[in-house]
Amino acid sequence: MEYAQVYDALTEARQLLFGWVRSLSQEQYTQRFPFGLGTVRATLIEIARVELLYSMRLRDEPLPPPPLPASFPISETAQPAFADLERAWTAQAPETRATLARTTDWNTTLTRRYEQGDKVVVQTASKAEIAVQMLMHEVHHRAQAMSMLRQLGVPAENLDYIRFVARREEYPKDKAPRA
Amino acid sequence: MAAPAIDPVHVYDVHTQARRRLFDWVRPLAQAQYIRPFPFGLATVRATLIEIARTEHYLLVRLTEQPIPPLDDYPISEARQPRFADLDALWEAQARTVRAALATTTDWERTVTSEGHWPDRVVTLTATKAAIATQLLLHEVHHRAQAMAMLRLLGVPAQTLDYIQFVQQRNVRMIEQ
Numbered sequence: 001m002e003y004a005q006v007y008d009a010l011t012e013a014r015q016l017l018f019g020w021v022r023s024l025s026q027e028q029y030t031q032r033f034p035f036g037l038g039t040v041r042a043t044l045i046e047i048a049r050v051e052l053l054y055s056m057r058l059r060d061e062p063l064p065p066p067p068l069p070a071s072f073p074i075s076e077t078a079q080p081a082f083a084d085l086e087r088a089w090t091a092q093a094p095e096t097r098a099t100l101a102r103t104t105d106w107n108t109t110l111t112r113r114y115e116q117g118d119k120v121v122v123q124t125a126s127k128a129e130i131a132v133q134m135l136m137h138e139v140h141h142r143a144q145a146m147s148m149l150r151q152l153g154v155p156a157e158n159l160d161y162i163r164f165v166a167r168r169e170e171y172p173k174d175k176a177p178r179a
Numbered sequence: 180m181a182a183p184a185i186d187p188v189h190v191y192d193v194h195t196q197a198r199r200r201l202f203d204w205v206r207p208l209a210q211a212q213y214i215r216p217f218p219f220g221l222a223t224v225r226a227t228l229i230e231i232a233r234t235e236h237y238l239l240v241r242l243t244e245q246p247i248p249p250l251d252d253y254p255i256s257e258a259r260q261p262r263f264a265d266l267d268a269l270w271e272a273q274a275r276t277v278r279a280a281l282a283t284t285t286d287w288e289r290t291v292t293s294e295g296h297w298p299d300r301v302v303t304l305t306a307t308k309a310a311i312a313t314q315l316l317l318h319e320v321h322h323r324a325q326a327m328a329m330l331r332l333l334g335v336p337a338q339t340l341d342y343i344q345f346v347q348q349r350n351v352r353m354i355e356q
Contacts, residue, residue, distance in 0.1 A: 034331070106184060118353055121350070121351050122350045132185060133346075137341065139324075140340075141324070144324055151218055160317075161310070165307075165310040165313075166305060167305040170300055170303075171302075173298075173301060
């Protein structure tokens with residue numbers, strides 16, 4: 001149960017998701033739904049930009065305070081069409097994977113300090129907690145994107161982790177090998 | 180064998196905390212709301228929660244190398260737990276068993292083959308215990324997101340069960356003038 005291995009399965013699943021999204025018109029890509037982040041575009045942008053945010057945090061790089069500014073590399077302004085986001089995310093994924101693969105000090109805690117109005121906010125979490133959040137965050141929002149795709153008539157289904165890492169074999173009843 | 184980098188017990192504990200919050204949103208629903216169909220996912224809050232709990236049980240069986248029971252013998256189903264209160268009571272007990280199984284497992288790289296029996300065929304599924312546990316944890320997140328979307332459509336302000344909010348320390352202080 002290594003972080004990079006789980007990320008690999010998410011990356012494989014993401015290719016299937018991208019295949020579904022690629023078939024959408026821009027109008028469908030930005031069609032509004034009354035749950036989650038409202039559109040397929042906003043949902044995918046959210047996953048990609050939070051992935052970047054957490055991988056930067058894992059690398060202990062400086063981060064802008066929330067809400068993320070329009071100048072952040074992933075945004076609806078920077079990637080208005082899905083092709084733009086696919087290109088940016090495909091370039092980003094190897095760096096995210098490398099960050100997870102080379103991290104060994106998972107119990108090291110990282111502190112993020114930022115000013116928000118008249119307050120100072122200090123967030124502290126271990127690298128392990130940040131990496132788990134990054135992986136879970138994608139699964140959560142991917143489910144929302146799939147719900148939207150289903151309503152757009154795209155048969156988006158079954159991106160279960162296990163299908164990318166398990167072996168499945170089927171036999172007729174009378175030809176099954178003995179376990 | 181080395182412990183996995185991702186601590187499944189710790190992640191499951193956070194899931195359990197988040198699940199209690201989810202349950203607090205579901206508990207006030209009328210039965211008609213609990214089974215109201217939506218055009219995505221497993222269509223109802225009930226079917227979605229049953230799916231999470233039933234799959235958790237199924238993966239527990241695989242993780243602990245027990246035989247997969249026939250579908251009709253499954254302890255969790257919409258017929259057996261028609262109301263949320265039925266599921267709520269059962270899940271508390273199951274969660275303790277799941278946690279104990281995750282906490283006592285050490286051979287995470289051991290490959291487990293399970294057989295599912297259908298009237299006309301046999302399906303064998305082979306995966307490491309680490310993969311089974313990871314599936315157990317991610318499957319809940321996926322379907323929980325669908326349940327939350329349905330709750331929002333039912334007018335329940337279900338929001339942010341992000342893992343990080345249960346584990347991250349957050350301190351806020353006023354800037355001195």
